[in-house]
Each structure stands twice: as structure tokens, then as C-alpha cells.
Amino acid sequence: MNHLETLDEYFKEQRDEHLGQLKDFLRIPSISALSEHKNDMQQAAEWLLNSFKEAGLENLSIDETDGQPVVYGDWLHAEGKPTILVYGHYDVQPVDPLNLWETGPFEPEVRDNKLYARGASDDKGQVFMHVKAVEALMQKTGGLPVNVKFIIEGEEEIGSPNLEKYIEANKDKLAADVIVISDTGMQGPGQPAVCYGLRGLCGVQIDVQGAKSDLHSGLYGGGVQNPIHALAEVLASFRDKEGTIAIEGFYDNVRPLLDEEREAYQALGFNEDELKEEIGVTELFGEKGYSHLERTWTRPTLEVNGVFGGFSGEGIKTVLPAEAGAKITCRLVPDQDPDEIIEKLKAHIEKHKPVGVTVTVTEFDKGKPFITPFDHPAIQAAGRSYEKVYNVPTAYTRGGGSIPIVAAFDEILELPVVLMGFGLASENFHAPNEHFHLENFDQGLRVIGDYYYEIAGFEKDELKK
Template structure:
């Protein structure tokens, strides 16, 4: 198998070629949210298909969905070796506001050893790295050390509406031993990180109805229940004074952090005082007994995202509103079930709603939490490969946000999921001047090449979740 030195030589020799190829990919305005870019979506899928062929992959297909296509490719000649499934997306976010870009979003430009273009870090650049890592091993060894499958979709930025049906319809084709996703970030510059868990999501809207129309507060105020007062009372009942969620049974299924995980958080040496200064707040707040990082990534939450009702324009209007409401999202952790949480919220609202109003609770966004065991061999191999190249220990983190499709892969295919990204949180993904730091592009190619080889040394039994 190719050594790290041989990979270094290959990537150094071909760096300019690879950067020019990446520019070609990034120059395609594959904005999935805008219908006028449908042809560009097809063009990006075709470009990716050609890149797969050039890398030496086989069984390449552009699979139609009810929306934008999925691109598939594989190489399956490593008899008896594990199979890795690599997921990513070729669609990108819209570019507005355009006037804040220092260079055209689809005219890639390198400045300060950073590639500026929409999609450079999220996620075209990181997908491209996997393609080139595979190509390098094919060129150096004439084969791959393990079996590889790619599934790259074109609708991640619009919620992947057609990917779950595709996965369910192609379970045998997508069967593998490990799923790898590079659509996340390093912990900090020069500090690799493996995200081994993501929180799930349950969202609801609470609507409170009083009288059949808005009323004059001077005539009816004090004699009828005010829907805004009722909303405030309901919202106040969701937490105790210290920040613990007061919904009956909310924590029943929560998988608690073990000591090794809590020590990993401590090892990050996160500066909470510096965070307070950065955010302009005097105190942090939340569930007692947990650090800020634990609260925001490993513990469940219930947050009010918006409150509405009555008059909020300039000046004052003496009105008793007919209705009011609030929008709420809960971030969930293993092993909480989004549908069960919605039912607990409904029961809580029913229990705490005041007399004189009608209240409805309507669910909306839902996604399951995901976790790969902290000590899984696939994670350990990824950590070792990072450390070989970056020369520092890898940190383990949980993501506070939600990527529902990760949990869908986990549930449908039953695979351990390895989130090993090469972006940085400061690279303006989704914003103007999105970029990819080329130091991490260079190191990431070597990490991935080494990781494929490390995974090939593990048995299928070791990789079972």
C-alpha cells in the first residue's frame, strides 16, 4: 500500500491540477433552492460523474429523483475487505447578498491560500477531496485497499426531501460497513475533531385563541382571558428557575454522558468567561450541573424561537388580541424520540393552559438524534489518521445542531457514522465570501488516503455498530 510519503509526493506534484479541477466544480452555480438553476444542477452532477470516472471508479450513474439527481459510483474489487460509503452533496446555498462578496461567488479565486467560492467548504470542496484521495490510491497502487461507494446528492441545502426514499429503495446497493461524511469542521485551526453525535429536533407551534375577534382593552380588558397572557403563562411553565425543563417525562429516555465523554469536554479547555465577553452577556444560563459545551451539544433543550400576537407596530393600540402563539424547538439527544417528545409537549400544554382560551399544538420539523459509540474502531482509526498528518491529538465533540439525514442513514442502513470534516466554522459557509483554507485541503487529502488504508485493516465484525 502507498505510504504517507508517497501520497505527499503525489499530492504535491498534482496540486495545481487538483486546484484547477476544483475551480471547475465550484464554478457551476448548483443552487438547489432556485428553479432557474435546474440545468446547473444537472451540469454539476455530470461534472461529478466525469470526475468519478477519471478517478477510476465504476458503476457510475446519475439517478433521477422527484427533485435533483443523486450521483452514485463505486469500486468493489477488494474481496473480503470492508466497504466504506461516502456521502456528500453537490448543491449549494444561494449567494445573496451579492454585494458583500469580494469576488464573484462562482468565479473561484485563491487569496491568502484560501479558495473563495460558494460551495468551497460546504460541501463541494470536501466531496472533491474524497474523489482525489481515491484517485491518488488508484494511481499509486493500481487498486484500493477497501471497497468504496459514493452517494452524492443535490438537495441537502433544501432539506434532502428525496434522499430518504432513495436510500430505502437502494438499501442493497448502498450496503456498507461504515458511512463517512465530510461536511463538518475542525475544532479550531490546526486542531482536528471528530463529531460523534448530533442532536435531533422536534418543533411545535402553540396557538392560543380567545374571543372571536380583537376587542377594545378599555371595554373588555380585565374581564376576559388575554391570549398573550395565556401564552406567557404556558411558556413560563416549560422550565424551572434554574433552567431545567419541567415537562413531565422529558428526560426519561436521555442517554447520559459517561465519564470519558465528560473528560473529553473538560480537555477542550473551553473559556466560558471569554464567551460571555464575546456575546455581551453577564451570565451563562442552563441546566445545572453541566458546562456550556455539554448543555449546547450533549443535553436536550427546549427553546422559544418566536412569540406573536396583538399589536406590535409603532405607537400603541389598546387592543385585547383574539389570538396569540409561540414557536418552539427542542434539540434532542440519544435516545429521545421526536414524536414522543411532541406528545409530552402536548400533554404539558394541556395541563398548564389557563381557563378561558382554546389551545392547539401543531408539530412541524422533526429529526432523530444520532450517535456512534465514543470508542468505535472506525472513530479511532479516523483519529489516528488525523493525528498522523496534523501532529496533534484529535478531539472528540458532539454537534449541537441537527442533520436529520445522518440519523436517517443510521436508522435505515444501520451503519456507524464517522463525521470527519476539514472546514472551519469561520469559513462563511452559507454567507458571503465562503472559502476553504487550502492548508486543510492539503492535509485533508493525506488524512483521507491514510484513513481508507486504516479502515482496510479492520474486520467487518470490528466495524459492526
């Protein structure tokens, strides 16, 4: 019996037990954004530590940070073999609006072979799969083909504000040969994908101040600058009509798209007409010369996420507002730096602000982009594991979103990062009725177990970044 047959036997035997355990994990309302759930966060960390122990992991600890704790465990008895560092998070998003949930967000229920609960897909379900893959191998073979370390945090959903400091302070403890993260998605149902890059992020708020209070538009209109008009002028200066960003130097460090990557994306057969129908738009929009996938995976953006100011109630109020503002985010690609982009953004605003107003810029979220070459051995090994279980070719993709801590892992530990996700875009993570397709739970367990064997076949030097 080979290792995939061994895993299959174990997971079939234990499926009901495993689903029951996962439901217990999902019942804990570990919402990191809300202080009233502090005790729930501790309970989730302790539950996870106990699951590590039952799986056979050692050197267990709940490590305190300035925020929520990090849960650690390892198994380091595969002498001479590579070490996999598994990262994930046990915190979840808030659940509102509660009235849109068909069943309680912390009352897990299986319907149509989908497990519904907050955290089912993002990320408790996927973290749980890695723990159970270790348990299966320990139970059936008495050990693991590789060394493993687990680092599961409780603040990913609020931007991981304390994890980078933790990683810096524990570089020796976290030393490994490859980092594996299951917090991304597949290309579609039955279509596995390895994500080898994520965009970075920087966000700002622009505040435009005019007069010291709202003014009567009949008395002052035409003689005093209107902050909303001033803001609109600044916002309009950011991009041209084709969507190209007009900030000086914005594209200076953008890494060009490789021909091999472009060919791989074309081979996915993505249907842009179907996307238009799905999201309800007449046309897609973006830089000329790029497909939709290329625009959203490999090109930087500048988007206005919200605009505020003036009177917006029923009827009309004839005033010149005293102030107006907007929230802006930029998605960044290798090799753009968030701090440099914010400085260029500020310089652009200063150059283009109209007379008669004061403009201030406040910085918010920042995270660097990340990429591991898609031909890296650890990436290709993940593709092979998917293909053995799903029996279809693996797609190699980049993600348009951002997981800022991934870039921190990449820079601090200097290791290849493999994003092997098992979620689907339709699973409502961050929204009501979050769920996880159990066929991907079942198959994903086998993929993860096989991946440990794939990595065991490499010499450590072969996995260097």
C-alpha cells in the first residue's frame, strides 16, 4: 500500500470524527477585531494546542505577543530531511449582518456537502487539515517523512500587527526550508491552483479642508473654493481615461510579466464575457495591453474606496461644505515598496491640489508584495500533489489580494513560500453564510499528506530560494 492509499484509508475511517472535531473548533467565536471576544481567542488557541498534542506534535506552546497569542508546535525527527513551516490563523472575521445568515455563524451545519460556519474556509478549516494530515501519518506510519513546524496566529484578520515582531524574535525557532500556507483558493471547482505571488498594499485617507465651517452657497458660492470640487480635481488627476496611473514614478520598479507567465494565464481559458455577466457590468476596464487576469494579478492599481463630504440627506441643502475626504488604496506588485509609493502619492497630491484648501494625507495599512518564481521546486512539487489527487493539471496563479505577513516571512526568513489553498471564491469568506466545500476538505487532506512526501524527496539545498 502506498502512502496515498494509506492516507485514503485513514481519512475515510475518521471522516465523521474529524468533521465533529472541526465543528467544535468552529463553534468558538474567535473574532480578533472585537475586544469582547478576548476569552474566546484564548479558548481557540488552547483548543488548537490540544489538537496539536493529539496529532503527535511536540514542543507545544502558546506564545504571548502584544496582542493575541501565537500557537506553536513541531515534530523534528526526520533526520537530514527538509523542514516545512506551516502558517495559518485561528481568528475569524466579524459576522454582521447577522440576519443574512441562514444558520448561526458559530453553529456549524453541513448542507449539500458544504460546511457552513464562520471560519469554515477562512482559515480554521484549512489549518485543521494540516493538523489532521500530520495526525494521519503519525497514526499510520509512526512518523513523518519531513520535519514540520506550525505557527498559527490570532490576528491575521486585523492585519497581523504583532506577528512580524514575533518572527524577528524567533528566527531560529522558525528556521525551515519552505513555508506552506493554506489561506488562498483554487481556480474553480475541481481546478486546483498554486498561488505563487500576491500583490502588496498601501492605503491613505485624503482630507480636504476649506472654510472653518459650512458656508451659504448663495453668499459665498463662486467666491470660495469648494472642498468637494477640489477633492474631485485631485482624484481625477490620479489616472487617465484608460486606467493608467498618472503619478510620477509609480511604475518605475514594477517587475515585468514573464512570457512564460503570460502563456500560463492564457492557457487557463478565462472567459471575460462570463465575468462581465457574473458581476453585472457592460465592459471590463483597465490598462491597455493586458488581460483581466494580468491586470488583477500582475499590475499595480490605485482605487478610490470611498468619498465623503457635504450634505447627502433627503432633499437639497445649499451649502459649500467645509471639508471633504476620500479613502484610497493601491495594490502593489514586485518590486514596488509601499513607503515609496505613499511618498510619490503625497508629492502628486501636493502638486495637483487646487488653491483655497488645505490637504492632509493620513497613512493606513501597508504591506509588501510577494512572489516565489513559479518554476521553483517547492511550487512545482505542490502542483504534482494536487494532480495526483484531483487528476487534472494544476494552474499556477498570482493573487490580486494581499496577505501582508507573507512578504514578512519571505523577507525575514528568506524562504520560498507555497500558497496551497483549498477554498473557492464562492464560499463567502468575510460574508454571511461562509462555507467550505467538503469535497475539497476530503481531497485537500490527501494533497497535503502527499506534499510532505514530495518535499521529503528534495535535498535541502535544492529548496533554497
